[in-house]
Amino acid sequence: MAAIRGLGTLETERLVLRPRQVDEAATYRYLWTERDPRVPPHRRIDADGRPTVAEIAALIEDEPGLLAVQRRDTAEVIGYCGLTGYGSASPDEQELAFELLRAAHGRGYATEAGGAVVAWAREAGCPRLWATVWDWNVASRRVLEKLGFHETGAVVAESVHGHSLATVRQF
Template sequence: MELHDRRQAPWHDDSFEGEMVAVMTVGVPGGEVLLETSRLLLRPWRVDEAVVQRELWTERDPRVPPHRRIDEDGHPTVAELEDSIRTHKVWSTGLLAVERKASRDVIGYCGLVDSGRGATGEPELAFELLRRVWRQGYATEASLAVVGWARSSGYERLWATVWDWNTASRRVLAKVGFIETDRKEVDAVHGTTLFTTRPL
């Protein structure tokens, strides 16, 4: 993953919606990323927040493939997720924790990953929030900040994949400017994966 290498300078962009603001901090240890909106802080995960990641795993729709859900032996455990936060850079420079500024609680993640599904140098936007905070505009707000970060980092296009049955995520992607393409991956068991893209 090269996200931290693409960033050249701090930025401030208030062109999204109303009072939304996104700020990137550079020069912090490990090339970590910090984004801020009117209600949210997107930042590296802390080890003690693995319980939030575990909750996300437990809430996933049963149509999601088994490798993305808790298995019959209870894996991944909180301890395994803690280890992942410690050792995988994606949790500090890619898939950022989404924290509500008012209540200081982490409600999910949003960020960029190099999934290999898009063209070279075109990362994928990914987000997932706890069910209890759905329908409050947080996914859209966080995604807009990440789109601004990507634009400022020099990317020219982003991708996002979404299950055809995931209407809520499809609405979020449409709101932040992603357009569904003709590309699809059909899975008779889990549903069709739609490929969306957004020029920057």
């Protein structure tokens, strides 16, 4: 199969997943401020306030496979979901990633958004997806389980704050 291409706008009953826009960088930076303190320091706002909104804006263009998750009823951007390996030479290297604002947690949005991306990947001919999740992140582990991912038993990264577990979803 050729590299996955064509990831554009996806729609669900309650959500629109569409390419992220630079002018939404403040929302994505806010996600960084809400991250659990057990998340490794390089993925949180540091003592100098970095990454800044401008630095987050620059990252948006470098991650074309991550889509804005926007509520249909309010048009509010509540996070992102998509494929971090998007455009890579190997379709086996597609990683599902999602993160939502805390105010959006517990409403099934992550499962709904993730389901749309998983369905798209399956239809595009991707043979499998993978994802990593911290062992303490029970909510995200449950979302991945609902999406058909299985924990492999492999630990991708370890820190004083826990283990990052590998999961996979075969088609």
